[in-house]
Amino acid sequence: MSPHILSFNQGSEPVPLIDLVEQHQLIRDDVMAAVEQVFDTQHFVLGEVVDQFEQEVATYCDSRYAIGCASGTDALMLAMRGLGVGPGDEVITTPYSFFATASSIARVGARPVFADIDPVTFNLCPQAVEAAITPRTRAIMPVHLYGQCADMEPLWRLAVRHGLAIVEDACQAIGATYRGRKAGVLGQVGCFSFFPTKNLGGAGDGGVMTTDDKDVAQKLRRLRVHGDAGGYQHIELGMNSRLDALQAAVLSVKLKHLDNWSTARQENAIRYTLLLGEQGLMSRMDLPAIDSDCGHVFNQYCVRVHDGLRDQVLAGLRARQVGCSIYYPKPLHMQECFAYLGYREGQFPESERAAKESLALPIYPELGIMRQQRVAEALADVYAEIDASRTQSVRRAA
Numbered sequence: 001m002s003p004h005i006l007s008f009n010q011g012s013e014p015v016p017l018i019d020l021v022e023q024h025q026l027i028r029d030d031v032m033a034a035v036e037q038v039f040d041t042q043h044f045v046l047g048e049v050v051d052q053f054e055q056e057v058a059t060y061c062d063s064r065y066a067i068g069c070a071s072g073t074d075a076l077m078l079a080m081r082g083l084g085v086g087p088g089d090e091v092i093t094t095p096y097s098f099f100a101t102a103s104s105i106a107r108v109g110a111r112p113v114f115a116d117i118d119p120v121t122f123n124l125c126p127q128a129v130e131a132a133i134t135p136r137t138r139a140i141m142p143v144h145l146y147g148q149c150a151d152m153e154p155l156w157r158l159a160v161r162h163g164l165a166i167v168e169d170a171c172q173a174i175g176a177t178y179r180g181r182k183a184g185v186l187g188q189v190g191c192f193s194f195f196p197t198k199n200l201g202g203a204g205d206g207g208v209m210t211t212d213d214k215d216v217a218q219k220l221r222r223l224r225v226h227g228d229a230g231g232y233q234h235i236e237l238g239m240n241s242r243l244d245a246l247q248a249a250v251l252s253v254k255l256k257h258l259d260n261w262s263t264a265r266q267e268n269a270i271r272y273t274l275l276l277g278e279q280g281l282m283s284r285m286d287l288p289a290i291d292s293d294c295g296h297v298f299n300q301y302c303v304r305v306h307d308g309l310r311d312q313v314l315a316g317l318r319a320r321q322v323g324c325s326i327y328y329p330k331p332l333h334m335q336e337c338f339a340y341l342g343y344r345e346g347q348f349p350e351s352e353r354a355a356k357e358s359l360a361l362p363i364y365p366e367l368g369i370m371r372q373q374r375v376a377e378a379l380a381d382v383y384a385e386i387d388a389s390r391t392q393s394v395r396r397a398a
Contacts, residue, residue, distance in 0.1 A: 015362055015371045015378075017323030018197055022366045023261075027253060034249035044245050046225075053248035054208070056255055057192075061174075061184035063210035065217035068243030069224050072171040072193025075207035076104035078241060079189035080139065082209075082220045083165045085110050089138035093169070094124045095331040095343075096351040097143045101169050102332045110138065112341065114333050116348040120289045122146065122302070122358075125350070126154035133158065139165040144173035144183050146327070147199065147265075147299035148291060152178050152186050159187075167191065171207075174200050175262045177295035184210035189220075194251055199265070199299050200258050206247040264365035265298040268372060272301065272361070275376035284309075284383055285359075300327055301363035309386060310357050316382030322375055325360045 024031065038049060050068050058066040069075050085091060087109035093101055095114040102112040115128035124142045140159060142150035159166050166187030170176070173183040174192050184190030194206035211217050219236075222229055227238030273287060286304035290296045305313050310326075317324045331351040333343035345352070361375055 012321075012374055013371075014321035015323055015367075015374050017325055017360065017362050018364045019366065020196060020201070023364070026366075027257065030253045031250055034253050035246060038245045038249050045242050047245050049245040049252070050243050050248040053243075053252045053255075056252060057208050058210065060255065060258075061182045061190065061210050063182075063185045063190070064212045065210065065214070067209045067211075067217060067220045067224065068248060069207045069209065070241040070243065071205040072191060072195065072207040073100040073104055074224075074239070074241040075171075075191035075193070075209045076100060076141075076167065076169060077108055078220055078223050078239070079167045079191050079209055080105065080108045080110065081223050081238075082216050083139065083167065083188055085138050085165070088136065090134060090136045091139045091141055091167075092129050092132045092137060093141040094143050094145075094351070095333040095348050096122060096328065096354055097145060097169065097332065098171070098328065099332065099335070100171075101141065101143055102338065105141065106338075111136075112332070112338070113137070114341075114343065114348060114351075116350045117354065118151070119350045119353070121148060121151070121291055122354055123148065123150040124155070126151055126158065129155065130158055133162055133164075137162065137164060139167055141167045141169055142187075143169040143171075144176055146288070146302055147173050147176055147297040148288075149173060149176050149178035149183055149186065149294050151291065151293070165189075171195075172198065172299040173297060174198070175258055175295075176297045179293050185212065188213060189216065194247065199261060199297055200251060200254055202247045202254075203250050204244075204247060206243055206251065207241075208243070261365040262297045264367075265301075265363055266296065268363050268365075268367050269296070269298050269301055271369065271372055272376070275372055276379065279376050279380040281376070281379055281383065298363050300360045302327060302358045302360045304354070304357040305359050306357075308356075310359055312386055313379070313382050314359060316385060317375075317378055320378045320381065322378045323362050326355075326358060327360050328358075329355055331355050 054066040089110040090113045091105045092113045096117050105112040115132045118125045122145045168187045168190040170183040170190045171193035176183040190210040192208045194202040223238040224241045227234045227236040229235050
């Protein structure tokens with residue numbers, strides 16, 4: 001029997017993929033006080049609390065303006081509406097992302113055009129973007145996937161050369177940097193999500209858009225309230241996508257802790273390299289690569305599992321009560337609702353390969369060394385079990 005199997009303690013406490021309770025307990029009093037203050041004022045939609053939070057986000061991201069909205073998905077849609085993207089336009093983006101990246105493009109009447117990813121960073125490949133540009137291209141939507149910024153300089157050059165806007169899908173990347181600049185100021189509009197599992201997560205849905213353009217900011221503020229310029233004067237068709245004051249109050253408290261939480265995630269990532277190396281697993285998987293231009297904030301910690309074993313490793317970890325997941329199991333060009341775009345399986349091989357190999361391990365700030373040690377030991381135990389099963393199969397065949 002493998003020594004890994006002997007050393008692994010099946011009776012240890014489970015390790016969740018993410019645990020929001022532990023973090024909440026550390027800041028509970030401040031959060032509840034902020035929430036109670038909103039209830040005392042009974043001002044629940046927009047208002048001073050939202051204004052204050054928007055100013056805090058703008059300062060944090062080093063942008064001139066921040067405009068709250070109801071979700072990260074709405075942020076993407078509003079950003080494109082604010083830049084005039086609509087029917088007949090094309091927007092180039094990645095097929096390896098959360099569904100909202102492409103659906104937001106389609107929902108404003110434009111056509112999602114996919115370009116494959118870089119196999120090392122999982123982010124948009126600039127060369128693939130260049131090949132996808134047509135006379136109908138209006139914008140590029142890079143996704144700062146898992147908390148690492150896309151390679152922006154070549155995208156900036158393409159945007160300038162072809163007169164294109166850049167909308168950052170930074171929904172997983174608040175606090176991430178590219179050459180010292182924060183995500184959210186790397187294009188015309190940056191879009192963030194405050195879904196509870198994000199690095200800065202609310203008590204429900206919420207989002208924000210950042211921009212340095214005064215006119216775009218004014219339009220975004222109108223669009224989130226039905227295109228109302230004030231006094232029920234609707235100068236364009238908008239939508240109802242306002243940030244609740246309760247969400248803003250919670251997020252304002254948590255924003256003060258964000259940098260410390262990001263540091264803890266980064267330290268966990270460094271520790272994984274040590275622990276997985278000690279278990280002899282470095283040849284069995286590729287760990288996340290950090291671009292030297294980037295400050296990675298690790299919303300997810302996704303490894304590539306070699307030799308077609310991803311699903312076996314996933315099942316093995318779950319059987320050992322170690323949280324893990326797949327982000328994302330089916331690329332967007334293969335989703336049924338996008339069949340009308342006419343893409344085929346095999347057209348974006350790197351995205352399809354990532355969907356078959358990637359596996360997310362726990363990385364939340366409060367994870368700690370003991371739980372990380374358990375993750376590493378569980379992985380070693382799973383591989384020992386797989387190897388033992390293969391050996392038995394060879395012996396039977398012989």
